[in-house]
Amino acid sequence: MKRRKRTEILIQGDGSLAKALAASITQKYECREVSVPEQGMIMVKMRESAKNSLFYMGEVLITEAKVEISGKIGTGLLVGMDEQRATHLAIIDAAYKAQLPEAVDWEHQLLEEEKKIRMAKVQQQAELFETKVSFETMEV
């Protein structure tokens, strides 16, 4: 699974899957911390819809972790202050880069998690739709 989809699932989920997948790697392979997880910022570039041009909305606090497994450096990045999850994401990133056999087996678990995330979002949206306005035209 490519990184974009994989990180969507691992970050939108509750974190337990990222933890479990990372643990399955660190139990078997040597994992070296390239740099301690640190907080930093990302500048958000946004398209405004009046003239369709770009502007900088502002900075967002992120946590970044870097680890090395089998000679490949993995990066974990996420919004907020969560060093543990950033490290888990870095380990998973490195596992994919190093093409470890475990990563191939993760596909099913990730797709199941994606389904759960989608169901939760759909349910939240259905609850929110209770506030949808139903206009009635009045006779005068």
Next chain:
Amino acid sequence: MGYVPVKGGTQAIEASIKRLTYERLKGEEILEINTILATMGSMIDQVMSESSLYSPELAALAIKQGEGSLEEAVFLMRAHRSTLPRHYYSETVEAETMLVERRISASFKDIPGGQLLGATYDYTHRLLDFGLLEESMETNRRWLEDYKDNFSAIQGSKEVVYFPKVVDYLREEGLFETYKPDNTAPTDVTKKSLQFPTTRSARLQVMTRGQTGAVTSFGYASLRGYGQVHPTVGEVRVGKIPIYTIHPNEVNQEPEDQFYIGEIRITEVESFVPVTVKNDNNKDELEFEIGYGACYGQNETKAIAMSILDQCLEHPNTDFPTHDEEFVLLHIDSVESTGFISHLKLPHYVTFQSKLDSIRQVKKEVQEVEN
């Protein structure tokens, strides 16, 4: 008269800082960060927006440390921001990717996708709720359970719904001009000081991080006649937008290799402003333009005011202060304005003494002439 260096007050300053701590602690109550996060959402949104740093946790800490003073909290956040590395820029965020929590239009009742009120104070009675004086966790839990029970039978659609923009529907009808995507790299006012005339991107960046009160007041001033923009709100939307980025050192990256890093909650506004333009036959014709506003968190008043000021500044006019970009952009920043006003409290002994000397001299000369 030359400057006279003076020193002193170190002990008094130390005692003053201790006194500040005493004032915070003397009530013997501790406000937990989680309590601020859970119950002071609007305040957190305002601090994040004005400090231009999205982090609810840090904003809550800044609010606690600043004892609820928003100017102090924003100052703390900006100071902290300057200590953090910035290794990444996001991929362009397109607002259509927003997972909408609230979305209304004051221009049309029937907008594609419908009007979604979400959570808003707009329809509440502004009466103090004395029940909150005796709020209990047990009652709140029961309320939450009842609320959730109402939804147990609700069946959602199978897929998550993303809302189209109201303006897209009007553009399809040819009522609004369609602009091709302009991918010119934006100006970053955190890297380079404002230069006048500015760029559109610099204006939007300064306004989105502007002080809520200042942006609102200038927008209001425009409506009251100190400007020429009176819009109809086309769309206000509040929701979460996903952020993606690429690794700065990896080469040959496909879009599928991007990192998803999470989402942030923002407010976005498009205001429709009627303008008179000349048509091909040199006759006056009415057209609509769009004023754009967006900010971190849910702060609809600020975003609407920003959309008014955006439109004002797109049409410079020295007759109106709200159409003067130097006037608007140089006075809406929280740290700059509160900092400059605050500095008046600092010792100005020499400058004031010099003014006194001048007045004494003038009075003496006048007296001599009169005598």
